[in-house]
Amino acid sequence: MKHFLSVSDLSKQEIEKILNWATQIEQQWDHCRSLNNKCIATFFAEPSTRTRFSFERAMHWLGGRVITAADASTSSSLTKGESLKDTFRTLEQYADAIVMRHNDENWPEIARKYANIPVINAGSGSGEHPTQALLDLHTIKQLRPTLDNAKIMFCGDLTKGRTVHSLLELLQMYAPEKNIEIYLCPAKIDHKNKSHSLSLPEKYENICNFEIIHLNKVNDILPEIDIFYMTRIQKERQCCDGIIDFFRLNKDNIGKVKPNAAILHPLPRNEEISEDIDDDPRAAYHERQVRNGLYIRVALLDHLLYRGIK
Ligand code: NCD
Numbered sequence: 001m002k003h004f005l006s007v008s009d010l011s012k013q014e015i016e017k018i019l020n021w022a023t024q025i026e027q028q029w030d031h032c033r034s035l036n037n038k039c040i041a042t043f044f045a046e047p048s049t050r051t052r053f054s055f056e057r058a059m060h061w062l063g064g065r066v067i068t069a070a071d072a073s074t075s076s077s078l079t080k081g082e083s084l085k086d087t088f089r090t091l092e093q094y095a096d097a098i099v100m101r102h103n104d105e106n107w108p109e110i111a112r113k114y115a116n117i118p119v120i121n122a123g124s125g126s127g128e129h130p131t132q133a134l135l136d137l138h139t140i141k142q143l144r145p146t147l148d149n150a151k152i153m154f155c156g157d158l159t160k161g162r163t164v165h166s167l168l169e170l171l172q173m174y175a176p177e178k179n180i181e182i183y184l185c186p187a188k189i190d191h192k193n194k195s196h197s198l199s200l201p202e203k204y205e206n207i208c209n210f211e212i213i214h215l216n217k218v219n220d221i222l223p224e225i226d227i228f229y230m231t232r233i234q235k236e237r238q239c240c241d242g243i244i245d246f247f248r249l250n251k252d253n254i255g256k257v258k259p260n261a262a263i264l265h266p267l268p269r270n271e272e273i274s275e276d277i278d279d280d281p282r283a284a285y286h287e288r289q290v291r292n293g294l295y296i297r298v299a300l301l302d303h304l305l306y307r308g309i310k
Contacts, residue, residue, distance in 0.1 A: 002304055005108035005121045007130045007169040019138050021299035033063035034306040040066055041095035044122065045073035045102045050267060050293055051122045055099050058297035067095060088115040097305055118304050126160035126237050132266050133166035135296040139289050140227055143262040147174055151224055153183040155247060156231030156272055158200040160238055163266040164231060165204045175210040183221060185247065187214030218247045222256040228263045232270045250274035257282060264289060
């Protein structure tokens with residue numbers, strides 16, 4: 001039994017195996033039936049489009065079944081005061097694995113302690129989103145296979161954007177050996193010497209074993225960036241006063257981006273990337289990243305529930 005609650009639950013070797021398997025699935029999109037006697041419970045107590053649909057479609061692709069709650073935050077017994085511990089105890093009587101999203105950043109610890117079947121973290125508050133990190137890494141490696149000397153920039157809500165936290169943790173497995181440079185915007189301190197409300201929390205910086213460059217201006221460095229990872233402001237998690245004139249990628253500055261760079265975004269997108277650059281060949285967010293989410297989740301479910309236990 002193996003959970004995937006945090007990026008560190010998988011070794012680099014396992015990650016490479018999952019990424020390779022995802023590539024094979026894409027090349028041969030032909031249904032496999034490895035999970036035909038298995039069932040997952042998708043328990044989403046926060047909104048989702050891509051993560052949830054791709055997990056459910058992935059399970060169907062593997063020949064398995066899905067049980068679910070329309071909106072676990074309002075329709076499950078959590079609303080009657082049931083604990084997450086009791087929720088895990090219940091779901092494990094019906095399913096072979098649980099895919100969960102919940103706004104409590106610490107729910108994975110409860111799962112690790114009490115769940116007796118594999119639990120996959122599909123988003124833990126403003127903490128982590130490890131399956132998104134896998135699909136982001138997969139996308140980055142497809143677009144820049146060697147990763148050598150890559151300059152990767154994260155821009156947007158680095159405080160509450162959980163996809164950034166998990167991808168940084170995953171990149172640390174590659175960064176020193178590949179000489180990857182990571183840039184973050186906004187920096188911890190803004191130009192008025194005030195701490196910035198969107199910057200990366202210390203605890204995520206501390207897990208990185210490589211140097212991080214903090215910036216408050218994107219335009220000067222834009223022509224050097226290979227992978228530009230943009231995120232939305234998590235309006236539902238924090239007050240947005242004072243962050244109105246934040247950097248936006250649009251047709252006025254897209255010309256500064258390297259011709260062979262890639263623009264990634266976990267989606268949903270708000271105003272930080274203008275729709276008028278969606279058809280730019282460098283924009284990887286709508287098709288490649290979204291589709292990779294499906295292949296990666298097929299490969300992960302297969303790894304956790306079938307291949308990995310052989
Ligand atoms: C992200 C999430 O839920 O953290 N979306 C996703 O799963 N693709 C990003 C976000 O909500 O901003």
